[in-house]
Amino acid sequence: MTDRELDAAGISDPTLRTAYTRCRALNARHGRTYFLATRLLTPDRRPAVHALYGFARWADDIVDGPGSQAGPAACALALDRLEDDLAHALAGGAAAEPVVQALADTARRHGIAPHLFADFLASMRSDLTVTSYPDHTALRGYMHGSAAVIGLQMLPVLGTVTPREEAAPHAAELGVAFQMTNFLRDVGEDLDRGRVYLPQDILDAHGVRHDLLRHCRATGRTDSRVTAALKAFEGLTRAAYRRAAPGIAMLHPVSRPCIRTAFILYGAILDAVAASGYAVLDRRAVVARRRRALVAADGLLRVAAARAAARRATAGPPVPAAPAHGGSSAGTHPPHREVA
Template identity: 45%
Template sequence: MTALLSNRDLAESYELCRRLHARHGRSYYLATQLLPRRERYAVHALYGFARYIDDIVDVPIANAPPVDRLDRIVTMWREAIRQGSTTHPVFAATADTVRRAGIDPQLTYDFLDAMRQDLTVTRYADWERLSRYTWGSASVIGLQMAQVIGVQNDREHALHCATALGEAFQLTNFCRDYDEDRQRGRVYLPRSEFVAQGIEPGVGDSRELRNVIASATRRAHRLYDEAEPGIALLRRAGQPCIRIAFELYRGILDEIERADYAVIGVRHTVPRVKKLKTVAQTLSKHAMSFV
């Protein structure tokens, strides 16, 4: 029998997820401040869930926990979905959000399957295999966001764009975090790209590695182009949030390009002044659209 969860416990779970989001996803957190309160806290809950799981698996591969530890967590999560509630300090808010927003639980199961791969898989042969991973690790997040924010037009196309945007964000992360990931024993860019340059995945800085990063950033840009029309298909109240996240994450690619695709020993971020300018410009354009 599931223990009863008080309103106070649920509120504390949402607050914990909010703090996790504020601490670890600063640009994304900044964007979510433009959402109405209900949607904003739903996004915090989804982020908290993803962060909690990611913190378990995103460790040096030599220190990765046994697969059955994650399997036990998956069982706990499935039970939370089945019961509609849980006393888990993070899962409580996420299960509540999944129920209230009408999110397909399979999207969360696909995410957990992708995280399970991180415990054993360290390389991906080609873009097709990597895309299977990014479906679960990122595209499903885009679909969950679309469900929380709401779609006002052409739902099929909007969800296609949300899928592409999730993958674009993830590929941006893979380029930015290449050095950090390789030190943990993983490479999230396809082996085929390295082979084409005559080098092995996980190598340090070289012209050939920069060519790999350049190729990946071009692919990410194409995904952003594919995703952008979907922003206008979302409910108007949610559009500024996604537009700012879109611009800030794509801005990371601009910083990588400005550094001639050097990603070793540096973690590229969008300068604070540019972040604030992006927020101001987005809010101004959104306000003008109502005039």
């Protein structure tokens, strides 16, 4: 993390600065799309977003990282330790893990409700034992903790121009839309972990069994039944984006370009999945670099415009100049020393 970001956020304690820097490194390494969008935030907001990402990534690595090979019981114990560490840090104590220290500081600075972190960890625990979901309603229950609460955690950091409770449902839905996009992109990888996030009722409607998914994963072959099920899940995902979209205008103007960029880039993953013929079982769909660059460039232009507008609003209306001789405005022809 750059010193400029930490200074802008008012983070001066050396230990905290190290903790936030660790979170930024996790974001840069593992969340390319998310990190790119985060670069469009004002510097003072970035450390908090990195802390939120860093904690989520840390917990996710306990469940799905190399340590997960120790088995569900060991992973559950590690999540318990993480939650205890966070509770201690939120109460004002020192955290054992740097990412927890940064998260607790972010939660205090922005007034993020602790129950949002508890809900998140509850969903992480369910990944240790739950391998599939009977229907979309059940999947939504899981995604409340794994995705919707991420949007709700972000909201105090981003700021809103409407009452926060009005923007909250849209922020939560955007978190869900992003995760459903990841589910669709990562069907094959999740199969390798023994999980299927595609709801069973959708699979049943198209005659898809889990063994068919595993066969397609192993052979690289496509199957029209699987393709139809994936298209149906894509439809649910795009509906989530539509429900989330009105919330972007409710954000603080300087935060909108970041979220708009993430909205477009994650949506582009859906486009890439469709363009591949829904061949997600043996490969990962990616957004072309050119498209990523164009979206990012558009975001930068929007950031510049939003920040310029914010500076003008802070400066207030211009002070009228005193009239010059002859009745013309003194501001019409600036003094020569200013021109030079």
